[in-house]
Amino acid sequence: MSLLIVGGTGTLGRQIVKRALDEGYPVKCLVRNLRKAYFLKEWGAELLYADLSIIETLPSLLKDVTVIIDASTARPTDSYKAEEVDLAGKIALLEAAKLVGIDRFIFFSILNGEKYSSVPLVSLKLKLESYIKKSGIKYTIFYLGGFFQGLISQYAIPILEKQSIWITGESTNINYIDTQDVAKFVLRSLTLEKTENKCFPLVGLKSWNSEEIISLCERLSGQPAKIIKIPMGLLKLFRQIAGFFEWGLNISERLAFAEVLSSGDNFTSDMNDVYKLFEFDQIDTISLERYMQDYFGRILRRLKELNDEKERTL
Numbered sequence: 381m382s383l384l385i386v387g388g389t390g391t392l393g394r395q396i397v398k399r400a401l402d403e404g405y406p407v408k409c410l411v412r413n414l415r416k417a418y419f420l421k422e423w424g425a426e427l428l429y430a431d432l433s434i435i436e437t438l439p440s441l442l443k444d445v446t447v448i449i450d451a452s453t454a455r456p457t458d459s460y461k462a463e464e465v466d467l468a469g470k471i472a473l474l475e476a477a478k479l480v481g482i483d484r485f486i487f488f489s490i491l492n493g494e495k496y497s498s499v500p501l502v503s504l505k506l507k508l509e510s511y512i513k514k515s516g517i518k519y520t521i522f523y524l525g526g527f528f529q530g531l532i533s534q535y536a537i538p539i540l541e542k543q544s545i546w547i548t549g550e551s552t553n554i555n556y557i558d559t560q561d562v563a564k565f566v567l568r569s570l571t572l573e574k575t576e577n578k579c580f581p582l583v584g585l586k587s588w589n590s591e592e593i594i595s596l597c598e599r600l601s602g603q604p605a606k607i608i609k610i611p612m613g614l615l616k617l618f619r620q621i622a623g624f625f626e627w628g629l630n631i632s633e634r635l636a637f638a639e640v641l642s643s644g645d646n647f648t649s650d651m652n653d654v655y656k657l658f659e660f661d662q663i664d665t666i667s668l669e670r671y672m673q674d675y676f677g678r679i680l681r682r683l684k685e686l687n688d689e690k691e692r693t694l
């Protein structure tokens with residue numbers, strides 16, 4: 381089985397590449413910046429240049445590939461619209477996959493997506509899901525909530541750097557998960573026929589709202605957070621204004637998505653059947669407490685070392 385991983389430089393993609401290589405799979409990565417992706421080559425993956433927003437670069441990539449794992453998504457910093465990557469580019473990839481008879485396409489969508497079909501980024505996911513299901517290619521789709529890794533820049537770093545954290549008043553509960561655990565399920569799905577043509581929620585052990593995550597970070601860092609609460613109405617207004625301008629379309633789409641994640645909804649799911657089917661034990665899944673403890677432990681130790689070094693040189 382030979383894998384093509386799309387989005388290998390991303391938060392989730394890199395963990396999938398790492399695990400796939402550790403498990404002995406031959407791994408090719410579709411990357412649009414060979415220099416940025418060089419670390420994947422050092423790990424043992426083969427790099428293939430292509431860009432989902434430049435459709436002509438795609439078809440030649442699939443020689444000797446049996447499975448495509450697509451962990452890509454448009455970056456908010458890119459100048460083109462998300463649709464070019466998250467819909468048009470991926471449809472082109474699927475069409476090329478059909479032609480060469482790819483065995484399986486693995487895709488990541490969003491938990492509760494059908495409730496938020498009017499949100500542009502969610503609607504792209506839903507359209508692609510429907511395209512995949514009708515493509516005739518065997519697929520596995522995972523529904524995700526949010527990643528532990530995203531909480532570092534959102535909460536942990538601002539607390540350490542004494543910067544403000546902006547939250548809305550709504551209490552949204554999200555079962556965040558470590559991307560290493562997502563990678564574990566993804567690789568296992570390749571060995572389980574019963575995961576073909578199926579969709580699974582893939583979420584962490586416990587749900588957390590912003591205030592609970594902030595308290596956890598405060599406790600582990602020993603520093604208080606500076607919290608600024610913004611009303612949802614203001615977030616909506618800013619999104620609408622940004623949406624009037626060409627330059628603001630990407631921002632507006634991201635803010636619409638941020639609104640979903642601040643809506644007061646629950647992004648949780650019962651994982652008992654998924655654990656049973658994938659033959660994993662919940663006890664082996666990393667908790668947010670442990671993940672944050674490791675993170676703050678490492679950072680605070682390093683800060684202390686730097687301080688000691690500074691004092692020695694004075």
Ligand SMILES: NC(=O)c1ccc[n+]([C@@H]2O[C@H](COP(=O)([O-])OP(=O)(O)OC[C@H]3O[C@@H](n4cnc5c(N)ncnc54)[C@H](OP(=O)(O)O)[C@@H]3O)[C@@H](O)[C@H]2O)c1
Nearest residue numbers: 387388389390391392431432433451452453488524526527
């Ligand atoms: N993050 C979350 O909390 C979350 C929640 C639910 C679902 N998901 C889904 O999970 C998947 C992984 O998300 P993530 O947060 O790990 O993504 P990410 O860190 O933002 O990484 C995005 C990846 O897509 C690649 N990419 C972007 N535009 C591209 C293009 N034009 N051509 C080729 N590659 C391109 C990026 O390459 P460069 O490095 O070159 O930019 C990068 O490798 C996505 O499908 C996402 O929608 C994520």
